[in-house]
Amino acid sequence: MTQNSLMKLLQNKKSIVWLLILIITLLWGYAWVLMKEALAYMGPFTFSSFRFGTGAIVLLLIVWLSKKRFPLRQYWKQLLILGLLQTSIVFLLVMYGLRFVDAGKSSVLLYSMPMWSSLLAARYLGEKLKAAQYAGVLIGMLGLLAILGWDIWEGHSLKVIFGELLIVIAAISWGLSNVYYRLRLQHLPQLETNAYQMLFGTIGIIIATCFTEWNVPIEWNIHSLYYILFTGIFASALCFTVWFLILSLIDMVTATISTLLVPIFGLFFSSLIIGETMSAGVITGSVLIIVGIVIAQLSNKEHDRLKS
Template structure:
């Protein structure tokens, strides 16, 4: 299995089209997942859903690790995996899911994907990655696109509960950015499936603890819809996508990888419009175009730093 993984990595290093195909697949799945994350709140509490979601993802990944006859990580990596799990899984999704109680699904995805800005700043500081003019301009245009999508209502006339939810999601974005840099520094050399399996397991334990203390007696409605939401987000949007995400982070520079995730809010807003009738305003369309332009400038006008 390790030989096959190395061969696949070598193919990705030589073929940017396949790598971009993976990035596009991940962003589409994450964009669609935002709709399910919002809709599932009608059936259970946000922390309970997160526990089901990442518990499912952890079980799937651990089964894959077991079937491939991989052992548990060496003890010297447990501390790092626990920290990564808390940053990447516990904090990000506890804060995001609670914030979704107050903020629309589309705008929530926009706020979380301020992550590239924080990742770029941290990468320049701790990874010594140079923020080229093209990447800086692309990132700036992308962030302007996010602000355009959010519109003036984020600055004026906001209910205090909505502001609270938005702040939680921004904190989640910062935590995700920190986890990206921490992974690159501490765990990049480890196998991707095992890394994601154990960080998700430890992160899920943190979510379960929070769920026990806050939603122990809350009603849970398990039906065809809610089970589908759990399975899709747990297996595809979590187990699969975050494994691919760690692979992408290990192959290209931080700025390139994270700027690409600005596509997620576009897909999130598109699916929100198509599935749950959230409005696609002129600001949303204009902001989406700016994000795409920003990504093109950052990628087309500069060479990928493929590792």
């Protein structure tokens, strides 16, 4: 099936679009469990190098098969910066933080990203936040404080708190990458842009790996290979490819809200598969973050509708 025929099918069958969204968010949520489990077999940066190296190769192959010309030489500096912000920094911090933080909780902290995107967009893109958006961001921030504060109250080790802060910084970097993309690269095709930013981001991860985990042993077996191939091919390359097709059919606000299924599935799979327990702080904080993002995004959607 060609891309054009697939797009026509998706345009005519919205139920297929929502089924694909459900499948993608399920896979992304499940990937958090694999990211956590992979740390038993290799260092966090080593795993990220293999994962995104695999993902970048598959994405570049998809771009090559699509036979689309892309002005790489003209935009390589911007793509390098985007790759460092969106892939290198985010997943170096996330994977290191996962050494100390539960997978489900980590997914919730990282997917606080829409709040940081809103604040950064107001600062760098001149977008004015409305009262409902401020309220949504405030509720989400209270959710973050509920998670971090509960762990401090329960006397978790400083390593846990440090890991959680690293993942929050990763969420901020992800939000900053979204703003940078809109400033410098929004006019370029999303699939090709993501393929090349992932390539540059992977190079950054490999450099960090060489400096920090050169002599760290790797245990190769069916499990470690599965974790790398699943997260690299399915969760990174193929899911993103389909996701960018979906983004051309639904509005960005709906897409942002639908990604909140990822931390929900992350919490579910981490509890079901690896037996992680959800504290009252995680449950309360997760609900507040999700509600805050939904309020902020829905108010933004209503604002866009009134302007049109």
